[in-house]
Amino acid sequence: MPSQNMLPKGQRRRTVKHEYRAQRTLAQEREAALRASGEVDEDAPVQSYDTAEFSSPSLPTSPFAFTPGLVTTGPSGGKHPQEEQSPRRYPAPYVFPDDAPEIQVLDDLEAQDGVRSFTADSAASGMRLDAYLAKALPDISRARVVLLIEKGQVTVDDKPGKGKQKLKGGELVEIEGEPRPEPLHAEPEDIPLDIVYEDDDLAVVNKAAGMMVHAGAGDSERNRGTLVNALLFHMGKSLSQVSGDLRPGIVHRLDKQTSGLIVVAKNDSTHRKLSEMFSERRMRKVYVALVHGWIKPASGPQDSGTIQLPISRDLVRRIRMTTRRPGGRSAVSHWSVLEKIDGPYGKFTVVEVRIETGRTHQIRVHMQAIGHPVVGDFLYGAPHRINPIGGPQAVEEGFELDRNFLHAAELEFAHPRTGEKLALHAELPEELVQVLERVRGAS
Incomplete structure (x- = not known):
């Protein structure tokens, strides 16, 4: 039809x-x-075709x-009806052969006067220089290869190599210096520390905002000015080595822009016991934070509540954490209101937060999840500048806070060796006290 x-x-x-x-x-x-x-x-079978x-x-x-x-x-x-047979508009996709020659791995490259020389494999014909080196030297990452080339430490036939240049096979390749980076070790630095408690087993330090706890692996440029550098200067080699050479003595961490109490282990036995106390939630940690707006509990008249939302890595911005992805790690934060402020800069709430778990950015993420970001926390939605509610005509001027208004104020636990109860406290830093006075409208 x-x-x-x-x-x-x-x-x-x-x-x-x-x-x-x-x-x-x-x-x-x-x-x-x-x-x-x-x-x-009528009885004839229905005609059918193969x-x-x-x-x-x-x-x-x-x-x-x-x-x-x-x-x-x-x-x-x-x-x-007028259609004519025409050739294919696009050619058939190219199928790469499976029998491509394997790149010979260079296991033992001996240096002569600090230079390692070798001839490019014939199988490297048509390959980029950086791709070839990453395969010929499997113990070196592609990022490390790129860094060596950018620093001019790789030459091809006595000419500076470029990562994207194509090889023909048989070229003389030379690498100056050590292709494999030496493992990083934290170095002592004379940095003042506010030590709240110290004995032969552990120490508790009141860390200032802006100080990193330790440098990251492979981060030699920022391996200065950290808490670990200061600890090595003040306590020498007595710190535990459970966490490795880059993080001696570090049992838990605080964010760079968060101040407050952090416990440090001086020997491996104490380190392991403190880690068990953290994992078993036998360590009481209380923070003080200033958040935007007035927090209202989900139910009931009381000014307290619990946030129990799992936390996982944000897939879009990898430096952030989020509560909106399924399958995150469990996180529990108990909050209670210390003060509600309604001043010239709007409404704020001073909250005390006790955390049962120690997830990355836990309090910051949980506060943002309920619509009350921590003041100064630009990463999780807080404004960069706090302006008066009267607008440009207001008597008060706006101001900025270059850190999070988050402070680890209390740390309470049983001493891992003696069993003695330690209850330690750190007052709010002066810069946070000044912010509180300003948002209250104090002259």
């Missing part, structure tokens, strides 16, 4: 219902006439093949 798709292009919006009905009526009338004349055998015979020229053509405006097929099998 005819259909719109069988019409020439440009006419396919025209209806074919009347043609369909006319052809159906003719077919029914022919079948009725044949039955009346006895030419149709699928392999569908392309055979012996099959009868469609009764509508030569009907004007009803085109069934063109020269190449299409539906347009």
